[in-house]
Amino acid sequence: MKTAIDRLAERAAAEGLLDVAYTRTDSPFGPLLLATTPRGLVRVGLPNQDEEEILAELAGRVSPRVLEAAKPLDEARRELDLYFAGKLTEFELPLDWQLSRDFRRRALRAIARIPYGQTRSYTEIATSAGNERAVRAAGTACGTNPIPVVVPCHRVLRSSGGLGGYGGGLPMKEALLALEGAHSG
Amino acid sequence: MPPFQTLIDEHATEVMAVLRGAVGRSDADDCFQETFIAALRAYPKLRDDGNLRGWLLTIAHRKAIDHHRARGRRPLPVAEVAETPVNDPEPLDGIWELVGALPPKQRAAVTLRYASDLPHAEIAAALGCSPEAARRSLHEGIKRLRKELA
Numbered sequence: 001m002k003t004a005i006d007r008l009a010e011r012a013a014a015e016g017l018l019d020v021a022y023t024r025t026d027s028p029f030g031p032l033l034l035a036t037t038p039r040g041l042v043r044v045g046l047p048n049q050d051e052e053e054i055l056a057e058l059a060g061r062v063s064p065r066v067l068e069a070a071k072p073l074d075e076a077r078r079e080l081d082l083y084f085a086g087k088l089t090e091f092e093l094p095l096d097w098q099l100s101r102d103f104r105r106r107a108l109r110a111i112a113r114i115p116y117g118q119t120r121s122y123t124e125i126a127t128s129a130g131n132e133r134a135v136r137a138a139g140t141a142c143g144t145n146p147i148p149v150v151v152p153c154h155r156v157l158r159s160s161g162g163l164g165g166y167g168g169g170l171p172m173k174e175a176l177l178a179l180e181g182a183h184s185g
Numbered sequence: 186m187p188p189f190q191t192l193i194d195e196h197a198t199e200v201m202a203v204l205r206g207a208v209g210r211s212d213a214d215d216c217f218q219e220t221f222i223a224a225l226r227a228y229p230k231l232r233d234d235g236n237l238r239g240w241l242l243t244i245a246h247r248k249a250i251d252h253h254r255a256r257g258r259r260p261l262p263v264a265e266v267a268e269t270p271v272n273d274p275e276p277l278d279g280i281w282e283l284v285g286a287l288p289p290k291q292r293a294a295v296t297l298r299y300a301s302d303l304p305h306a307e308i309a310a311a312l313g314c315s316p317e318a319a320r321r322s323l324h325e326g327i328k329r330l331r332k333e334l335a
Contacts (some may be wrong), residue, residue: 001201005193008221017225020188059188064229066188175224 019063021072022055029083029172032149034073037062040094041076043146046168055087061099080149086160086179089116091150099146103129107141114155117180121159143167186234189225196238197221200245200314203300206281207249207292216252220245242301243311246293253289278334283333290314291326298323 003130012018021043022035030047035058045054054074070077074091082088100108110128114120126138142153148167155177158164166173201221204213224244225271231240284295290312297308 001198004201004217008193008218011218011222012225015222015226017222022190055188055190059186064186064189065225066190067193067225068190103280 001159009067012065012067013069013072016066017065018069019065020058020059021069021078023068023070023073023077025073025080027078027080027149029168029175030157032140034048034080035066036076037096039096039098041073041147041150042096042099044072044148044150045149046172048169049167058067063077067099077174083088083149084179090179091120095147095149095150100141100144103131103134103137104141104144106130106170107138108145108147109155111142111153112151113157116154117182119157119177119182122156123159125156149176152176153164155180186228186231187237189228192224192237192241193221195255196241199238199301200241203242203296204245204249205283206244206296206300208252209282209285212252216248217247219248219251223248239301239303239307242297242303243307246297246311249296250289253292282329283330287326287329290322291329292320294319295326295330 009018009021009063013021016038018038020035020037022033022043024031024033026032027047032047033043033045033049033051033054035043035045035054043054043058045051055066079088079091079093081119083091094138097105097108106129107125110125111120112143113128122135122138122142123132125141126132126134127140129138131137143165145151145153145167147155152164154166154173156164163170194229196244197217201213201217202283204216204220206251207213208216220241224241284292286292287295289305294308297303303311305316305319305323309316312319314322
């Protein structure tokens with residue numbers, strides 16, 4: 001039965017019918033859910049986030065053709081493994097930004113440019129996204145980041161140096177900053 | 186619509202079982218692929234997700250019928266019976282082999298009714314005939330099975 005289903009996913013991909021492929025990968029923080037479209041990585045689900053909810057959201061917002069398939073996510077898994085092992089400082093895999101729009105997307109793109117091991121404030125991100133007064137919106141962009149870890153919203157802190165928030169929980173944010181050798185506060 | 190994977194998780198085993206009954210073990214896998222690829226293709230345009238199981242089984246039966254048409258209407262070769270493993274865990278396997286030897290419409294009607302538990306109206310929709318004709322195919326199929334088993 002498993003072979004039949006694996007074959008199905010392969011054939012669906014070959015015929016252009018695999019709009020969203022997803023799989024799980026281990027991380028030091030627990031299992032991550034990874035989802036990709038043919039364009040690139042579209043969603044990373046953190047260990048404390050509800051998998052069923054994420055898949056339902058992908059079905060509603062991207063396409064209901066959502067299939068479990070590991071192969072399209074091999075490169076994402078490889079890069080994440082290296083990152084968590086401290087052996088990769090810049091993700092190279094293509095990203096699909098379609099789950100964020102307008103200001104939020106601009107903010108997330110600005111976040112994606114923060115170098116490894118460095119941090120920025122919410123105000124700096126708001127400024128890079130084109131509106132220095134939209135500090136709270138920059139915070140929301142971080143909080144609703146569909147591709148956490150790879151789009152490193154953990155590198156965004158309060159201007160005071162305080163940690164701010166994190167969708168995966170503050171201990172995870174601190175641990176990621178420590179992994180990168182960044183000083184938080 | 187729920188993610189398509191949910192349909193696979195919930196119904197793949199049943200679809201495979203029904204196809205094994207309808208076309209035999211050796212060809213069930215190909216029909217299974219055809220069924221789910223067709224379903225995946227049509228899925229985003231599906232309006233009503235009220236009976237996804239019935240929808241999938243309907244597609245499976247169309248694929249089984251296509252398969253039999255492609256092979257012509259010759260009766261199944263006897264050798265196919267021997268393909269079943271000796272210690273098959275499915276107790277109904279003998280029945281499905283007899284069902285597999287019925288003419289296409291009767292076979293489809295019987296599997297839709299008893300393996301998939303579909304009502305006459307849905308069987309008719311699956312076979313592209315009137316409910317009355319579906320009832321007749323089902324009746325003829327059962328009569329023939331009774332004779333075989335007697």
